[in-house]
Amino acid sequence: MSDESYLLFAYGTLQDELVQEQVFGRRLVGNRDSLSGYIISSIELSDGSTSHRYPAALGTGLHTDVIQGIAFAVSPNELKLADAYETEAYCRKQVRLGSGKISWVYIKHRQSHPIL
Numbered sequence: 268m269s270d271e272s273y274l275l276f277a278y279g280t281l282q283d284e285l286v287q288e289q290v291f292g293r294r295l296v297g298n299r300d301s302l303s304g305y306i307i308s309s310i311e312l313s314d315g316s317t318s319h320r321y322p323a324a325l326g327t328g329l330h331t332d333v334i335q336g337i338a339f340a341v342s343p344n345e346l347k348l349a350d351a352y353e354t355e356a357y358c359r360k361q362v363r364l365g366s367g368k369i370s371w372v373y374i375k376h377r378q379s380h381p382i383l
Contacts, residue, residue: 273346274370276302278336279322290352297339301365306332310356310375323375338370
């Protein structure tokens with residue numbers, strides 16, 4: 268990985284080491300963290316033949332709503348790979364985590380699939 272890195276907060280499938288190996292070609296290293304003001308909702312995505320539900324962070328603005336996850340260190344190129352993996356159903360947003368660190372997180376894209 269280059270000297271330049273970002274934090275990527277994962278609360279769903281990107282925490283899975285097999286998914287990490289498929290998306291990034293390696294297992295990511297990170298630390299447990301949290302994100303206030305969000306809840307985990309879900310979205311349904313279809314590949315044409317089957318549909319699956321996936322977690323999707325939804326902003327509430329309430330400090331009592333907290334998502335637990337892992338903040339992973341990723342390179343700029345790996346962030347682009349994550350963009351491709353998450354699809355247009357999500358959008359990437361910069362947030363402050365419970366640790367005080369600044370991180371990217373994928374949240375539900377409001378123009379895409381309905382909240383389920």
